Amino acid sequence: xxxxxxxxxxxxxxxxxxxxxxxxxxxxxxxxxxxxxxxxxxxxxxxxxxxxxxxxxxxxxxxxxxxxxxxxxxxxxxxxxxxxxxxxxxxxxxxxxxxxxxxxxxxxxxxxxxxxxxxxxxxxxxxxxxxxxxxxxxxxxxxxxxxxxxxxxxxxxxxxxxxxxxxxxxxxxxxxxxxxxxxxxxxxxxxxxxxxxxxxxxxxxxxxxxxxxxxxxxxxxxxxxxxxxxxxxxxxxxxxxxxxxxxxxxxxxxxxxxxxxxxxxxxxxxxxxxxxxxxxxxxxxxxxxxxxxxxxxxxxxxxxxxxxxxxxxxxxxxxxxxxxxxxxxxxxxxxxxxxxxxxxxxxxxxxxxxxxxxxxxxxxxxxxxxxxxxxxxxxxxxxxxxxxxxxxxxxxxxxxxxxxxxxxxxxxxxxxxxxxxxxxxxxxxxxxxxxxxxxxxxxxxxxxxxxxxxxxxx
Amino acid sequence: xxxxxxxxxxxxxxxxxxxxxxxxxxxxxxxxxxxxxxxxxxxxxxxxxxxxxxxxxxxxxxxxxxxxxxxxxxxxxxxxxxxxxxxxxxxxxxxxxxxxxxxxxxxxxxxxxxxxxxxxxxxxxxxxxxxxxxxxxxxxxxxxxxxxxxxxxxxxxxxxxxxxxxxxxxxxxxxxxxxxxxxxxxxxxxxxxxxxxxxxxxxxxxxxxxxxxxxxxxxxxxxxxxxxxxxxxxxxxxxxxxxxxxxxxxxxxxxxxxxxxxxxxxxxxxxxxxxxxxxxxxxxxxxxxxxxxxxxxxxxxxxxxxxxxxxxxxxxxxxxxxxxxxxxxxxxxxxxxxxxxxxxxxxxxxxxxxxxxxxxxxxxxxxxxxxxxxxxxxxxxxxxxxxxxxxxxxxxxxxxxxxxxxxxxxxxxxxxxxxxxxxxxxxxxxxxxxxxxxxxxxxxxxxxxxxxxxxxxx
Numbered sequence: 001x002x003x004x005x006x007x008x009x010x011x012x013x014x015x016x017x018x019x020x021x022x023x024x025x026x027x028x029x030x031x032x033x034x035x036x037x038x039x040x041x042x043x044x045x046x047x048x049x050x051x052x053x054x055x056x057x058x059x060x061x062x063x064x065x066x067x068x069x070x071x072x073x074x075x076x077x078x079x080x081x082x083x084x085x086x087x088x089x090x091x092x093x094x095x096x097x098x099x100x101x102x103x104x105x106x107x108x109x110x111x112x113x114x115x116x117x118x119x120x121x122x123x124x125x126x127x128x129x130x131x132x133x134x135x136x137x138x139x140x141x142x143x144x145x146x147x148x149x150x151x152x153x154x155x156x157x158x159x160x161x162x163x164x165x166x167x168x169x170x171x172x173x174x175x176x177x178x179x180x181x182x183x184x185x186x187x188x189x190x191x192x193x194x195x196x197x198x199x200x201x202x203x204x205x206x207x208x209x210x211x212x213x214x215x216x217x218x219x220x221x222x223x224x225x226x227x228x229x230x231x232x233x234x235x236x237x238x239x240x241x242x243x244x245x246x247x248x249x250x251x252x253x254x255x256x257x258x259x260x261x262x263x264x265x266x267x268x269x270x271x272x273x274x275x276x277x278x279x280x281x282x283x284x285x286x287x288x289x290x291x292x293x294x295x296x297x298x299x300x301x302x303x304x305x306x307x308x309x310x311x312x313x314x315x316x317x318x319x320x321x322x323x324x325x326x327x328x329x330x331x332x333x334x335x336x337x338x339x340x341x342x343x344x345x346x347x348x349x350x351x352x353x354x355x356x357x358x359x360x361x362x363x364x365x366x367x368x369x370x371x372x373x374x375x376x377x378x379x380x381x382x383x384x385x386x387x388x389x390x391x392x393x394x395x396x397x398x399x400x401x402x403x404x405x406x407x408x409x410x411x412x413x414x415x416x417x418x419x420x421x422x423x424x425x426x427x428x429x430x431x432x433x434x435x436x437x438x439x440x441x442x443x444x445x446x447x448x449x450x451x452x453x454x455x456x457x458x
Numbered sequence: 459x460x461x462x463x464x465x466x467x468x469x470x471x472x473x474x475x476x477x478x479x480x481x482x483x484x485x486x487x488x489x490x491x492x493x494x495x496x497x498x499x500x501x502x503x504x505x506x507x508x509x510x511x512x513x514x515x516x517x518x519x520x521x522x523x524x525x526x527x528x529x530x531x532x533x534x535x536x537x538x539x540x541x542x543x544x545x546x547x548x549x550x551x552x553x554x555x556x557x558x559x560x561x562x563x564x565x566x567x568x569x570x571x572x573x574x575x576x577x578x579x580x581x582x583x584x585x586x587x588x589x590x591x592x593x594x595x596x597x598x599x600x601x602x603x604x605x606x607x608x609x610x611x612x613x614x615x616x617x618x619x620x621x622x623x624x625x626x627x628x629x630x631x632x633x634x635x636x637x638x639x640x641x642x643x644x645x646x647x648x649x650x651x652x653x654x655x656x657x658x659x660x661x662x663x664x665x666x667x668x669x670x671x672x673x674x675x676x677x678x679x680x681x682x683x684x685x686x687x688x689x690x691x692x693x694x695x696x697x698x699x700x701x702x703x704x705x706x707x708x709x710x711x712x713x714x715x716x717x718x719x720x721x722x723x724x725x726x727x728x729x730x731x732x733x734x735x736x737x738x739x740x741x742x743x744x745x746x747x748x749x750x751x752x753x754x755x756x757x758x759x760x761x762x763x764x765x766x767x768x769x770x771x772x773x774x775x776x777x778x779x780x781x782x783x784x785x786x787x788x789x790x791x792x793x794x795x796x797x798x799x800x801x802x803x804x805x806x807x808x809x810x811x812x813x814x815x816x817x818x819x820x821x822x823x824x825x826x827x828x829x830x831x832x833x834x835x836x837x838x839x840x841x842x843x844x845x846x847x848x849x850x851x852x853x854x855x856x857x858x859x860x861x862x863x864x865x866x867x868x869x870x871x872x873x874x875x876x877x878x879x880x881x882x883x884x885x886x887x888x889x890x891x892x893x894x895x896x897x898x899x900x901x902x903x904x905x906x907x908x909x910x911x912x913x914x915x916x
């Protein structure tokens with residue numbers, strides 16, 4: 001038996017039904033026909049639907065519009081967009097212009113979330129002109145390899161989704177669909193992948209199916225793209241998400257259960273629950289809230305991460321002990337959240353000067369501070385020290401000060417904060433927009449820990 | 459002119475007067491005669507009086523009683539002590555038995571603080587049987603070299619004393635008299651020594667007058683003993699005291715003044731002053747106080763240092779931010795003093811677990827904490843973390859807990875603390891016994907900073 005009862009039962013649920021398959025195929029064919037009808041481009045369905053590796057209920061349909069490489073980049077974008085808009089409108093749908101490496105159209109037709117993406121049709125993936133040009137090659141490669149592994153891929157994707165590590169966007173830092181497909185192919189099946197992840201994986205792992213790697217990658221996991229020897233398919237996977245997948249695999253092998261394939265519902269905190277948690281923890285919560293900049297999450301989220309850790313370091317440097325911090329990009333507002341162990345400090349702060357052996361700087365430090373210190377300059381460990389008046393005695397003060405703008409913020413974040421931001425503390429940090437984020441911030445469990453008791457009780 | 463007006467004026471004060479010289483010589487001669495009258499030993503005056511490098515007002519007179527090396531160690535101690543006691547009593551004085559490497563007698567005769575020390579009379583310093591046997595060689599070496607440098611040595615010793623770095627005991631960690639003498643001899647004078655210290659000194663400096671060093675020393679300053687190639691005369695000098703001497707030298711060259719030779723009066727805080735300082739600083743003061751163990755400072759003080767820094771680390775580890783800490787050995791009680799920036803903490807504490815890649819330990823950590831945490835296990839940076847209940851939420855609590863005894867205390871200190879200790883906080887840390895220590899703890903200045911304004915105003 002290739003699959004366990006659990007896996008067979010899951011496959012019953014996630015394998016697309018015949019009618020579902022027919023529906024998506026008919027929509028895809030209609031779209032392809034429209035693209036082919038134009039004079040400049042030919043259509044191609046890419047992504048998991050084209051590769052037959054999609055899970056029942058998936059509503060994502062990616063249609064690429066392949067242009068001849070002789071078309072200029074400018075024309076590709078202009079003609080590509082206008083063709084996509086035209087098609088969208090023919091179906092009575094609303095085209096939404098989006099932007100990755102170049103612009104494309106996203107829309108909703110007959111219940112499907114459809115991307116219409118212009119790209120170049122080229123002969124070899126080595127000659128691509130833009131990142132999207134690579135996608136058709138991925139589709140062709142996988143289509144050729146997945147024979148007999150389709151169900152394994154469905155299980156792997158669903159397992160990763162349940163674990164919360166499915167998706168290569170910057171919010172998730174997890175496993176792209178293509179990466180799951182390659183891993184299943186490399187290990188020869190779902191169970192084989194899980195076993196390897198549970199027992200062998202550690203950062204530095206290199207998987208090079210085509211044995212054609214042309215460079216070293218420094219990401220935790222390297223899976224060399226079979227269609228491009230200079231690209232790591234796992235580049236955006238973080239060490240933590242890799243570890244979580246590994247832990248989840250170990251958990252599944254220890255206590256096999258359908259729970260490992262269930263999609264966990266997004267949870268939210270009510271204001272009352274939030275207040276209770278605060279009272280229980282006895283910590284000091286501060287938030288910095290500002291308007292969400294107008295750009296996609298893949299641009300903003302890394303900036304938020306940089307910003308929140310810059311401010312965290314600034315707080316630590318000023319004597320505030322940060323227990324946890326995190327960031328979230330909401331539709332309207334972004335939040336940088338800090339949980340502190342102390343929020344008030346005495347009026348003095350110690351400053352380390354140069355070692356006395358660094359004579360020029362030591363003398364400068366000595367004379368600079370001689371008349372303005374509450375203590376010192378004094379010598380400890382052969383260095384000068386002084387104690388001076390602490391500028392910020394309260395965490396709220398410093399978060400409302402210009403120090404925030406000097407904390408190494410990302411470009412868009414800096415601009416938005418510069419236009420105005422709010423500092424909240426304690427109960428006031430709660431808002432409906434952040435209720436899901438606040439839940440995840442406080443109710444923190446590793447994927448397996450979260451379901452452990454659940455598994456035991458079934 | 460060899461000396462400046464300042465230096466000449468200082469020399470007037472510190473050069474022993476004729477009558478002072480005659481008085482000490484007469485006492486010395488009487489003692490020598492008594493030793494020589496015995497059948498086993500011959501007397502020798504050692505130390506700065508013998509070397510003519512003493513400062514007016516010095517009351518220390520060291521008389522060594524040289525025994526033949528054929529005498530057993532046991533006999534040396536027994537006969538040495540009884541001879542010393544006998545002599546002491548002849549002068550109508552009270553003998554006090556002390557102990558360095560072996561026992562000796564300390565007493566007070568005609569206003570002099572006299573040590574009567576038994577040692578072996580040997581031919582070469584390379585064959586010494588006990589550390590004190592080396593002293594006569596030092597005396598002979600210096601006597602031979604100091605011609606024309608006596609005044610320079612007096613200035614150097616007084617300068618070091620004024621700086622607070624004179625003495626090689628563990629409390630001071632400064633410059634021994636013999637070290638001052640060698641430095642002046644090496645550099646060729648007081649001014650030359652000062653100039654070198656101000657501009658050239660840095661840790662790693664090696665001075666090897668006889669060019670006979672047989673090993674490497676890892677102390678900040680190495681001055682190879684001219685009578686023993688395997689010994690560093692500056693072994694007990696700390697980097698900070700070396701730096702302070704260097705700074706003081708720089709200060710003297712920048713603003714020459716008699717203040718650099720003045721002995722600073724020991725200062726004390728009144729209870730009122732202490733309370734004012736506390737109110738001003740707004741910090742949290744805690745002390746651990748226990749009976750002073752019955753042993754010499756050179757044994758206890760290093761133990762106090764080890765203990766106070768062990769407890770400091772324990773406080774930091776538990777979330778209390780220590781701004782300053784220090785230790786003091788009083789006649790009756792010892793004190794370990796801590797100034798904290800916070801003294802209360804929230805009820806949770808974060809614990810870092812192993813990286814997930816360390817599978818065996820990660821699983822152990824996971825299962826250990828699964829049911830007993832207030833949060834987690836969760837994954838961050840590919841490691842497990844949990845938050846558990848904080849055991850000590852208040853600095854007083856932890857200082858009253860068994861953690862103190864597990865903080866790497868010295869042997870004598872552990873025993874005394876084990877017999878009972880008190881934890882005081884805030885105003886209650888004050889006591890008359892510690893009023894001098896508390897002054898130095900709070901009124902902290904580098905030697906030059908302390909007198910800088912003073913120098914400017916004269």
